[in-house]
Amino acid sequence: MATAAALPVSTEPDFYHTKTKYKGILGWIFTTDHKRIGILYLVTMMVFFLTAATLGVLMRLEMLTSGKTIVEAQTYNTFFTLHGIMMIFLFIIPGLPAVFGNFLMPIMIGAKDVFFPRLNLLSWWLFLFGGLFALVSVFLPGGAVDTGWTFYVPYSVRTNTNVIPALSAAFILGFSSILTGLNFVTTIHRMRAPGMTWFRMPLFTWSLYSTAWIQILATPIIGITLLLIAIERWFGVGIFDPTLGGDPVLYQHLFWIYSHPAVYIMILPGLGVVSEILPVFARRTIFGYKFIAFSSLAIAFVGSLVWAHHMFTVGMSNTGMFVFSFLTFLVSIPSAIKVFNWIATLYKASIEIEPPLLFILSFIIQFCIGGFTGLILGTLAINIHVQDTYFVVGHFHYVMFGGTGFGLFAALHYWYPKMFGKMYKRKPAMVSWFLTTVGFNLLYFPMFVLGYEGMPRRYFDYLQEFQTLHQIATVGSWILYAGIIVMVVNLIVSLFRGPKAVANPWGGETLEWKVPSPPPLENFDEIPVVTTGPYDYSKYEKAAQEAK
Amino acid sequence: MSSHAAEAVAHGHTHRDDVGSKMGMWLFLFTELILFGGMFIVYAVYRYMHQAEFHLAASELDRLVGTVNTIVLLTSSLTVAMSITAMQEGKKSLAMLLVGITIVLALAFLVNKYFEWDHKFAVGLYPGSPELSNKPQGVILYFGLYYVMTGLHALHVIIGMAVLAVMMGFMKTGTIHQGSYVRLEAGALYWHLVDIIWIFLFPLFYLLH
Amino acid sequence: MAQHDQSSAHHETPHSVSYTQYLLIWLGLVMLTGLTVALAGVDLGRWIIVTALAIASIKTMMVLEVFMHLKFEDKTFRLFVLVACVTLAIFFILTFFDYAFA
Numbered sequence: 001m002a003t004a005a006a007l008p009v010s011t012e013p014d015f016y017h018t019k020t021k022y023k024g025i026l027g028w029i030f031t032t033d034h035k036r037i038g039i040l041y042l043v044t045m046m047v048f049f050l051t052a053a054t055l056g057v058l059m060r061l062e063m064l065t066s067g068k069t070i071v072e073a074q075t076y077n078t079f080f081t082l083h084g085i086m087m088i089f090l091f092i093i094p095g096l097p098a099v100f101g102n103f104l105m106p107i108m109i110g111a112k113d114v115f116f117p118r119l120n121l122l123s124w125w126l127f128l129f130g131g132l133f134a135l136v137s138v139f140l141p142g143g144a145v146d147t148g149w150t151f152y153v154p155y156s157v158r159t160n161t162n163v164i165p166a167l168s169a170a171f172i173l174g175f176s177s178i179l180t181g182l183n184f185v186t187t188i189h190r191m192r193a194p195g196m197t198w199f200r201m202p203l204f205t206w207s208l209y210s211t212a213w214i215q216i217l218a219t220p221i222i223g224i225t226l227l228l229i230a231i232e233r234w235f236g237v238g239i240f241d242p243t244l245g246g247d248p249v250l251y252q253h254l255f256w257i258y259s260h261p262a263v264y265i266m267i268l269p270g271l272g273v274v275s276e277i278l279p280v281f282a283r284r285t286i287f288g289y290k291f292i293a294f295s296s297l298a299i300a301f302v303g304s305l306v307w308a309h310h311m312f313t314v315g316m317s318n319t320g321m322f323v324f325s326f327l328t329f330l331v332s333i334p335s336a337i338k339v340f341n342w343i344a345t346l347y348k349a350s351i352e353i354e355p356p357l358l359f360i361l362s363f364i365i366q367f368c369i370g371g372f373t374g375l376i377l378g379t380l381a382i383n384i385h386v387q388d389t390y391f392v393v394g395h396f397h398y399v400m401f402g403g404t405g406f407g408l409f410a411a412l413h414y415w416y417p418k419m420f421g422k423m424y425k426r427k428p429a430m431v432s433w434f435l436t437t438v439g440f441n442l443l444y445f446p447m448f449v450l451g452y453e454g455m456p457r458r459y460f461d462y463l464q465e466f467q468t469l470h471q472i473a474t475v476g477s478w479i480l481y482a483g484i485i486v487m488v489v490n491l492i493v494s495l496f497r498g499p500k501a502v503a504n505p506w507g508g509e510t511l512e513w514k515v516p517s518p519p520p521l522e523n524f525d526e527i528p529v530v531t532t533g534p535y536d537y538s539k540y541e542k543a544a545q546e547a548k
Numbered sequence: 549m550s551s552h553a554a555e556a557v558a559h560g561h562t563h564r565d566d567v568g569s570k571m572g573m574w575l576f577l578f579t580e581l582i583l584f585g586g587m588f589i590v591y592a593v594y595r596y597m598h599q600a601e602f603h604l605a606a607s608e609l610d611r612l613v614g615t616v617n618t619i620v621l622l623t624s625s626l627t628v629a630m631s632i633t634a635m636q637e638g639k640k641s642l643a644m645l646l647v648g649i650t651i652v653l654a655l656a657f658l659v660n661k662y663f664e665w666d667h668k669f670a671v672g673l674y675p676g677s678p679e680l681s682n683k684p685q686g687v688i689l690y691f692g693l694y695y696v697m698t699g700l701h702a703l704h705v706i707i708g709m710a711v712l713a714v715m716m717g718f719m720k721t722g723t724i725h726q727g728s729y730v731r732l733e734a735g736a737l738y739w740h741l742v743d744i745i746w747i748f749l750f751p752l753f754y755l756l757h
Numbered sequence: 758m759a760q761h762d763q764s765s766a767h768h769e770t771p772h773s774v775s776y777t778q779y780l781l782i783w784l785g786l787v788m789l790t791g792l793t794v795a796l797a798g799v800d801l802g803r804w805i806i807v808t809a810l811a812i813a814s815i816k817t818m819m820v821l822e823v824f825m826h827l828k829f830e831d832k833t834f835r836l837f838v839l840v841a842c843v844t845l846a847i848f849f850i851l852t853f854f855d856y857a858f859a
Contacts (some may be wrong), residue, residue: 464600
């Protein structure tokens with residue numbers, strides 16, 4: 001995005017060294033600077049992620065052999081419940097928007113901060129509080145919740161474990177999500193720099209905008225649903241209790257009315273990151289900008305229409321099932337449009353192999369596998385056989401982890417120099433990419449076969465015939481975990497030992513690369529005036545043409 | 549796009565963006581709409597499944613009290629809306645009086661509700677009561693929904709009262725004044741949503757038969 | 758919102774709704790309330806729910822447009838309200854695809 005005149009070099013200190021009202025750690029906990037808030041989210045989120053990932057490794061250890069391996073069945077139930085709750089509510093849903101959306105989006109649109117900076121801080125406090133609440137509930141009398149992250153009735157009403165603390169934590173986290181969404185929509189509508197029309201915004205911002213709307217409109221449904229379980233446990237009102245006339249399937253409808261759009265909250269920003277990173281390392285304008293922008297909105301919309309595909313085996317009406325299966329197929333179309341545009345961007349481009357691009361390439365392939373298996377699951381006749389099996393587990397890990405998770409790794413490696421003012425070591429980054437990609441696929445691909453062959457999910461025991469594939473998966477989990485450790489160590493060590501980063505190490509054309517690394521407190525000395533679209537690589541393309 | 553505000557920012561001074569502030573409040577109201585919307589979906593499904601029993605159960609409700617409460621809330625919306633006009637005209641005392649009346653009307657609503665619930669408890673129509681558990685399932689569901697939905701609504705009435713009380717405080721200290729009253733507008737918007745929810749609750753619970 | 762607290766001199770004069778306009782809307786709302794109560798006594802069979810919801814919707818529109826100033830705000834706000842209402846409507850309709858055809 002070229003500006004009319006080059007932006008002046010800032011004489012301000014970077015935002016880490018700004019004089020704040022409070023000193024030390026309090027200067028962070030009481031900050032209203034969107035960049036500090038992004039970093040706060042990153043740090044807290046990494047702690048939750050590593051905890052949940054460790055639970056995952058423990059689960060895979062348990063599944064190394066049939067029957068008990070390291071824990072009892074009840075403990076295993078609490079493991080997968082907590083793993084799900086933490087990964088979903090504390091990592092993937094906040095994930096990209098809370099860390100990178102907060103840090104980058106205002107800079108990308110040429111603003112000094114978000115519209116409601118104090119609300120932004122409140123979002124993080126709620127996030128921290130909700131997360132701690134969830135962790136503490138594990139140790140309260142009654143024990144960790146064992147219902148699965150889906151809290152299905154009637155079990156969630158009858159179990160003696162700490163359901164209500166877990167529900168409360170999820171409710172608080174939902175509030176955090178809503179406030180972030182509200183903040184982002186207002187910011188994007190009201191604070192774009194002069195000349196930054198909607199169609200000159202970076203595609204990451206489009207994805208954040210679409211995501212924010214889902215956060216606002218879908219999250220309240222889970223709020224009321226979880227509240228109803230709590231009310232049911234306290235007062236026995238009967239709303240979901242079959243003995244009093246309630247319908248447990250209605251609970252599932254309400255639960256998935258949020259939780260399906262929630263997966264689009266998870267994936268949309270990841271798709272946005274791909275669209276953001278590809279042009280830079282392809283040295284090429286993104287192919288089909290408007291299609292990609294509109295497809296984000298389309299996914300947000302259509303994704304809100306498909307929830308009951310999680311319920312094909314519970315006894316819904318045939319009409320309902322046909323409608324939802326059809327709509328599920330529809331939502332793949334805007335996703336596919338994105339993939340086609342990405343490939344077109346890469347075709348005959350001048351590709352630079354750097355860690356961000358590698359993670360993006362893994363994302364694209366893994367997302368496609370996840371997407372295709374989603375279509376398989378959306379097919380009614382097949383769903384009967386693979387619902388509640390490992391096929392589902394494989395599918396959602398491919399999209400949520402192979403997709404968004406890797407998108408997050410990519411974003412980390414792309415924006416790291418901007419956020420921290422340092423550059424990480426390239427080789428360990430490449431190694432971590434290799435290990436995570438290999439480990440990920442070794443861990444999750446066998447699950448499609450396991451599920452197809454009948455291995456149920458959330459089972460701690462299994463038939464001998466499934467053993468080999470489980471063991472392959474477990475080995476995959478070790479390689480994946482090793483890759484994550486290498487990544488984390490590389491990124492943390494480079495904070496202290498890495499070389500200083502320049503303002504624009506990758507040659508990006510969006511506004512965040514026009515400010516220093518790290519940026520000063522108010523991002524810009526003067527709000528820029530925008531005159532072209534993002535990803536303007538015409539000079540590179542011209543040079544490439546002339547070189548022929 | 550607010551080129552107006554953005555240009556002001558580009559020229560070096562920050563411009564207050566009341567439209568943006570209101571936008572934030574509207575977006576928050578949508579979350580409340582959907583929160584109650586979820587409950588209305590539950591209501592709709594169960595009413596569809598138990599039409600006759602819902603009609604039967606509704607006869608236990610006092611239509612007069614419900615109607616009075618509806619008028620009370622509609623009037624409270626009137627007064628809080630008028631308070632904004634008063635503030636726009638710089639009439640601080642009138643604005644404060646109108647918001648004060650709004651809060652009093654809200655309190656009246658809650659008092660009515662308290663007596664309604666109290667009466668029902670007295671005749672044994674509360675969740676988990678022996679009388680209720682002998683009733684048909686549709687009746688049990690009706691009362692479950694009644695208590696949850698009017699209870700959740702009453703909670704929002706209380707929150708609204710607190711918000712309006714804070715606005716009174718702001719008006720007293722001058723934080724809200726003729727040149728800057730977007731906070732009052734935001735508070736009023738919240739109050740109107742509380743009113744709208746009741747506009748739907750009233751016929752669905754009280755006017756079934 | 759700290760950066761927005763310094764107001765600069767130029768504001769467009771905001772639209773002020775007169776007390777009379779508000780009173781008229783209130784009167785309309787009270788009358789519609791009366792109507793919906795009166796109709797409850799009439800045996801409309803299955804149409805009672807449609808009528809009740811229709812009247813409630815009209816009342817809501819009046820509150821939205823005048824009390825909540827939607828009529829006088831940026832057009833974007835109306836679009837937002839539409840999006841929110843359509844979303845809720847979709848949740849209702851699709852849920853009933855299950856229950857109405859069971």
